[in-house]
Amino acid sequence: MDITAAVAAEVGGEFSLQPATLAEPGPGEIVVEIAGVGLCHTDLAAKDGHLPFPLPGVLGHEGSGVVVAVGAGVTKVAAGDKVVLSFNSCGRCRECLDDEPAYCHDFMSHNFGGARPDGTSTLHQQGVALGSEFFGQSSFATHAIAHERNVVKVADDAPVELLGPLGCGVQTGAGAVLNSMDCLPGRTLLVLGGGSVGLSAVLAGVVRELQRIIVIEPHADRRDLALSLGATHVIDPGAGPLAEQVRAIVPDGADYAIDTTGIPDVLNQALQALGHRSKVGIIGVPSDPEAAMALPLIQAQVLGVRVMGIVEGDSDPDVFIPELLELHRTGRFPFDKLIKTMPFSQINEAVAAQHQGAAVKIVLVHERGEEPA
Template sequence: MQIKAAVVQEVGAPFTLTDVELGEPGPDEVLVKIAGVGVCHTDLAVKEGHLPFPLPGVLGHEGAGTVVAAGTAVTEVAVGDQVAISFNSCSNCPRCAVGEPAYCHNFLEYNFGGVRPDGSSGLSAGGTELGGNFFGQSSLATHALAHERNVVKLPAGVPVDIAGPLGCGIQTGAGAVMNSLDVQPGSSVVVTGAGAVGLSAVLAAVVRDASHIIAVDLQEGRRKLALELGATHAIDPTAGELAEQIRAIVPAGVDYAIDTTAVGPVVEQLLAAVAMRGKVGLIGVPADPQAVFTVGLLQPQLVGMTIRGIVEGDADPKTFIPYLLDLHRQGRFPFDKLITKYPFDQINEAVEAQHRGDALKVVLTP
């Protein structure tokens, strides 16, 4: 079938709305009519060449919509079901076998390889095959092929057009708090970077009843929103040494620190602000894959510090997305306050708005 998709022709090029041919779903695939798709930092990192993916290609990995066709082997969802689409995984490796699909041994191949497991992409334009199957979906389009493995059926009443970011950015921030670091009630948490991922972590820390929730961001508007969402403190990192500002609030240091910036000096300041036996979670994607931060070999030993890399919030989307939606239904996880909707044909304008900070989490509606 012919669809519209936002194609990236080459590294650094803008998104171009293009007529694209989309193949039929394979036995374990579903065809989803997209109601809304989030624009994630990872999409933009690939677009700018910071992460690998074959171009020209179609990105997008926070899609949600309605199943309009299903392969012969699909049993978990059916035509007419509304779904959110998350990252893909193999289901067979040791990590998948123990319920940790975010650390699938084949994660790069299944999410960044540009093709399905059978070697086809399912997408072409003008007779040229495009990079597809991005995170098992390539959902910056009016329709997307996804796998039964990485779609999650949505309960009745969920606003499907804004559910897509639960599949990556929002579950990453929330999962860092709830799964990876397992933040405990009455503890202290600092989050550097109050974008969609960071503020999702703030929302999760509120759910976990943390006593001190400190958001750090350069933009005043984001700091204000963090306080509205439940942060107890908001820090401007330009107002003084970050570690000193954090310890002015929690003199003994914070129990948990989460970085979404991937900026080396910021991470170093977090390490200096961590309490005895504190935990640090790293979830930012660096612009430079070789970016580093410095930590002395003695410092982690002296304080018993844990430094943890985090992918997708250690989430199993099949269970974690429904959990977050149930919290949202109860009014305890208002992730909708992070979202600004734009028409799909304004994708480049939406990306610029997100870059300027005029929008926190863009969702495009075809």
């Protein structure tokens, strides 16, 4: 199939809309016509060389759309079904069999390997393979090949073009609260960073009926948005020491902290704002792959601090995405308030807007005329 894709040609370069050829779906594979695709920090981290992925290639991992064809053996979906695409997993390792696919033993190869398990690419240009299979989809394109394990069927009346972020950023933030840390009602949550992941955690904190939800965010408009979504307090990190500002709100310290920044100094400051038996969830991807946090050992022991790395909010997408959609249907999880749509053809402008803080979560939607001639 001839498609149009946003190709990342080199580390640190811009995206370029180019014609490409999508392979026929193999066994267990699904061809999806992409209606919308979220722009995520992980896409940009891979483009800029902070995460492994072969270039030139096609990124994109928050896709959603309509199934147009399926490969042999696929029974989960059929042509015409609306779907959300999420991360890929092997389905065979211990964690996958325990319904913990976010910790698949082969997560890196299935999501960052740039090719199918047999080494073939799903995308080519003039016979030359492109890096593909990013998170099992590479959905910065008009069409993508996904897999039976990483598609979630949604209702026919669902606003499919807006649902892609549920497959990664939204389920990561919400899942950190509802799954990973299983926050208890009436407690205090500290959210480091008011981007789409952090604000999804805020929405989940409201669902979980937390007493205090404190958001640390330098952009004033994002602090205002956090308050409108249910945060009880917001803090400008430039206004003074972070721990002092937090303890002015909750003297005994926060029960839970989620870091979405990937900035060690921010996380280290937050450690001074924690209470007894607190939990810290590490979500943010650092720009330096060697970045490390400094854990004060005696304090951690005395308080009983528990630090956990979190991938995809400990979510099983087949279970969690429908739960989030049901919360949204009943008005309890308005994740759409985080989203701004832009044309897919303006992907580079969208990157700039998100970087400047002009938008929290941009979803790129396709326009007519983006198909190759």
